[in-house]
Each structure stands twice: as C-alpha cells, then as structure tokens.
Amino acid sequence: MSFIKYKRIIEEGDIVIVFLGHQRLHVVTVTRGRVFQAKFGIFPHDDMLGKEYGTKFFSTNRKGWMHVLHPTPELWTLTLPHRTQILYSTDISHVTLMLDLKPGSIVVESGTGSGSMSHAIVRTVAPSGHLYTFEFHQLRCVAAREEFKSHGMDECVTIECRDVCKDGFGLEPIADAVFLDLPRPHEAIEHARSVIRPSGGRLCSFSPCIEQVQATCEELRRCGFVEVETVECLSRSFDIRSVRLPTLCTRESNGSDDVVNECEPHAKWKKPGNDDDDGDTCVSDLEVELKCDEESGASDCSKFLAVTPNREMPGHTGYLTFATLHAKRK
Ligand SMILES: C[S@@+](CC[C@H](N)C(=O)[O-])C[C@H]1O[C@@H](n2cnc3c(N)ncnc32)[C@H](O)[C@@H]1O
Incomplete structure (x- = not known):
C-alpha cells in the first residue's frame, strides 16, 4: 500500500x-x-x-x-505520532502553492521533525520528483525513515541524519525549492542557496518567533535572495451540528401593520418589549421573532442544522517567509 x-x-x-x-x-x-x-x-x-x-x-x-x-498526507497530519511540533494543512497548502511544487519538483527540506510536511511534499512531487530531507536528531531520523518505507513513499524521498546549519546539505545544486523549519533558520540560508539549481528557485522558512523571521530576512537579502515576504496563515473551520431552537416565525413588513407572510398558520406574533405596546417596532423589511417563548413552552422547539466555529483548531501560529533566488548571471 x-x-x-x-x-x-x-x-x-x-x-x-x-x-x-x-x-x-x-x-x-x-x-x-x-x-x-x-x-x-x-x-x-x-x-x-x-x-x-x-x-x-x-x-x-x-x-x-x-x-x-x-x-492521505492530510489525514496523516491529523493522526501521526508527534515527535515534534508539526505543520498543519493550512500552512502546508500555502507553502505548496508559493514554492510552486508539482510532480517532478526536487525539494530540499530540514528539519524533518515528525514528517508532516515531508508527507505532503512527497505526495505533491511524486512520482517523478524527489524530496531530500535532513534531520539531526538520530531517533527522529530513524522513525521518519521507517514511516516513509511503510507508507510506500521511499522511492521519492531520501532522509539523512545531518546538522544542516553546521555541515550544509551535501548536495549538488539540484533543488527547485528549499523548505526550512528550524530553530535557527538563518544559519542554513547560505547552505540553502548553494543547493538551489543555477536556473533559480524558491525558499520558504517557517518560524514561530518574529525574531527568527527578522534574522532570516536579513540573511536572505545578504545571500542575494529577492522578493522576500513574510505571511501568517490563519484558517477557521466550522462545525455543522443540529441544535434545538425555538421555532422562528417571520413576517414581511409592507409598511403597515398588516402581516404579509406567516411561517405557520397558528403563529402568535409578539413584538419586542412590552406585550401591550401596539407600536410597530419593525427595523427591517423582514422581522424575525421567537415563537417558542415561556408561554408557548419547549414543545415548539425544532431541530435545526447550524454552523459554529470549532472551539479547538489544531495548528500553531507561525510565520512563513518566502524568497526567490534568481538564475545566476553568466
Ligand atoms: C519543528 S520540527 C519540524 C517539523 C516538521 N516540519 C513537520 O511538519 O513535522 C524541527 C526539527 O528540526 C530539527 N533540527 C533542528 N536543528 C537542526 C539542524 N541544525 N539540522 C537538522 N535538523 C535540525 C529538530 O531536531 C526538529 O526535529
């Protein structure tokens, strides 16, 4: 499989x-x-x-x-054993787009961490592309290698245990794109530049702290990268659930007190505020009032499908810094 x-x-x-x-x-x-x-x-x-x-x-x-x-990589991101902080689909999708990853792309990544980002990259670049991913923590490297193999991805990914800040990537300039998720990304920028192919390429660095972003941007410019930009991706998902609510009745206002439309024949109209007040308190063309109040009781409540924002959304805030390295001038 x-x-x-x-x-x-x-x-x-x-x-x-x-x-x-x-x-x-x-x-x-x-x-x-x-x-x-x-x-x-x-x-x-x-x-x-x-x-x-x-x-x-x-x-x-x-x-x-x-x-x-x-x-799928998306489901794996939600279920994988966490060895580190991971990237979630919101950031992953933006990185994939902005690095222009596609089948055939050659990508260099560090650190591998829990392999959340790596799985997504491999799926995108397969079958003709390749991911070279580097992780200096021996056990994390071994665990990720085993996962790539048992997930049938090992033909499209090479993992190596290596400190990329100290020792670089040890690769020829073959990469279309470099992705960094490191605590000190600025120390890997010069090495990243040397693996990007002569025709140019893109780089992205994920950092949870703005101080890391600042150091990374300075280093990117020093190393000749251009189009340096930092973004934060936030997504908000909604739950669909059925809730019990009092029956809603509506009437359309035609400017007079006449009720033009009632949602139920037996609807009993209540105006906001004082029951005895006959004044028209309409504020819009369509009034909405609750039929199921203390008088009518809970039996008039109905089940509705409603959407509510999820209280918990997996993810952690971070900044994505993108940059371009143009083709080398002859
Ligand atoms: C936050 S995790 C990466 C998570 C990964 N992006 C994911 O989605 O699962 C950062 C990883 O970088 C590794 N790391 C830190 N410094 C490194 C270095 N100089 N060379 C290689 N790996 C490094 C850490 O061991 C850690 O596993």
Missing part, C-alpha cells in the same frame, strides 16, 4: 485511517484476526478485508460505526 498511489480495496497489512467522528481519527494496520476496540464497540479487522475504502462498518453490538479511509 502507498500514501501516494490510491487503491480501492482494503487488504491485509494496509495502514488505514479509522474515522469515528469529528476529531476522532485513528491509524490502524489491518491484521487478520485482530479487532479495533473503540468507545462505541468492537470492530473486527476481518470485516474490512476485501471491502472498499470509505465503507461504513458497524461494531459487533451494532451500536457504533466507523468509516475506514485511505490514508
């Missing part, structure tokens, strides 16, 4: 993403005879074998259900 080549049918040994609900995602290796145990019941792995990705499975007690999804 591979994170970069999609297939239809679930087979033994596949790494799958089990979706139990919003923010309830798990990584499972499908193994004959095993079960996946969740709060809502037990799911035998054998049930998944031979079924299509995306299928809904019920627990043995029929009380719970889950969907089994094909892994």
Whole structure:
C-alpha cells in the first residue's frame, strides 16, 4: 500500500485511517484476526478485508460505526505520532502553492521533525520528483525513515541524519525549492542557496518567533535572495451540528401593520418589549421573532442544522517567509 498511489480495496497489512467522528481519527494496520476496540464497540479487522475504502462498518453490538479511509498526507497530519511540533494543512497548502511544487519538483527540506510536511511534499512531487530531507536528531531520523518505507513513499524521498546549519546539505545544486523549519533558520540560508539549481528557485522558512523571521530576512537579502515576504496563515473551520431552537416565525413588513407572510398558520406574533405596546417596532423589511417563548413552552422547539466555529483548531501560529533566488548571471 502507498500514501501516494490510491487503491480501492482494503487488504491485509494496509495502514488505514479509522474515522469515528469529528476529531476522532485513528491509524490502524489491518491484521487478520485482530479487532479495533473503540468507545462505541468492537470492530473486527476481518470485516474490512476485501471491502472498499470509505465503507461504513458497524461494531459487533451494532451500536457504533466507523468509516475506514485511505490514508492521505492530510489525514496523516491529523493522526501521526508527534515527535515534534508539526505543520498543519493550512500552512502546508500555502507553502505548496508559493514554492510552486508539482510532480517532478526536487525539494530540499530540514528539519524533518515528525514528517508532516515531508508527507505532503512527497505526495505533491511524486512520482517523478524527489524530496531530500535532513534531520539531526538520530531517533527522529530513524522513525521518519521507517514511516516513509511503510507508507510506500521511499522511492521519492531520501532522509539523512545531518546538522544542516553546521555541515550544509551535501548536495549538488539540484533543488527547485528549499523548505526550512528550524530553530535557527538563518544559519542554513547560505547552505540553502548553494543547493538551489543555477536556473533559480524558491525558499520558504517557517518560524514561530518574529525574531527568527527578522534574522532570516536579513540573511536572505545578504545571500542575494529577492522578493522576500513574510505571511501568517490563519484558517477557521466550522462545525455543522443540529441544535434545538425555538421555532422562528417571520413576517414581511409592507409598511403597515398588516402581516404579509406567516411561517405557520397558528403563529402568535409578539413584538419586542412590552406585550401591550401596539407600536410597530419593525427595523427591517423582514422581522424575525421567537415563537417558542415561556408561554408557548419547549414543545415548539425544532431541530435545526447550524454552523459554529470549532472551539479547538489544531495548528500553531507561525510565520512563513518566502524568497526567490534568481538564475545566476553568466
Ligand atoms: C519543528 S520540527 C519540524 C517539523 C516538521 N516540519 C513537520 O511538519 O513535522 C524541527 C526539527 O528540526 C530539527 N533540527 C533542528 N536543528 C537542526 C539542524 N541544525 N539540522 C537538522 N535538523 C535540525 C529538530 O531536531 C526538529 O526535529
């Protein structure tokens, strides 16, 4: 199985993403005879074998259900074992666009960290491109290498344990783009310049602190990079959920006191403020009032689909600094 080549049918040994609900995602290796145990019941792995990705499975007690999804870099970002801080899809998508990554691109990255960004880069540049990623922490390097292999991506990625600030990248100038997520990125800029191909390329550095950004921008300019710009990406996602609300009644104002349209025949119109006040308190062409008040009771409440911003959104603030290195003049 591979994170970069999609297939239809679930087979033994596949790494799958089990979706139990919003923010309830798990990584499972499908193994004959095993079960996946969740709060809502037990799911035998054998049930998944031979079924299509995306299928809904019920627990043995029929009380719970889950969907089994094909892994993608986006789902991996939400489920991976954290060895470090990681990049999330909002930043990743912007980096992918601004570095102009596409199939065939050659990318150099450091540090690899938990491999969140690396997975996304490999999926984008595959099958003809390549990612060279560098991580100086031995255990993180070994763990990422194993993941790339078991996720079927190892043909498109090379990982090396190396301190890129001290020793550089040890590569010829082959890169279309360089991505840095390092605590001291300014120390790697000169090395980054030397791996960008002579025809020029792009660089991006992610930093959570503005002081790092400042040092990076100064170094980028010193090294001949141009179009230096820093952005912060923020995204806001919304939950769709059903909520119980009092029934809403509307009427259109035609300038007089006549009710032009009622939402329900038995609707009882209440004006804001004093019940005895007959004055027209309309402020817009369409008035909306609550029918389900203390008098009418909760029985008039209905279920509605509503959207609310998520209270928790995975991500951490950071700055993305982009720059261009133009082709070398002859
Ligand atoms: C924040 S993590 C990178 C996370 C990664 N972008 C992701 O999305 O999973 C930073 C990594 O850089 C590594 N690192 C720090 N300094 C380094 C250096 N000089 N050379 C190579 N790796 C370095 C750290 O060990 C750490 O794993």
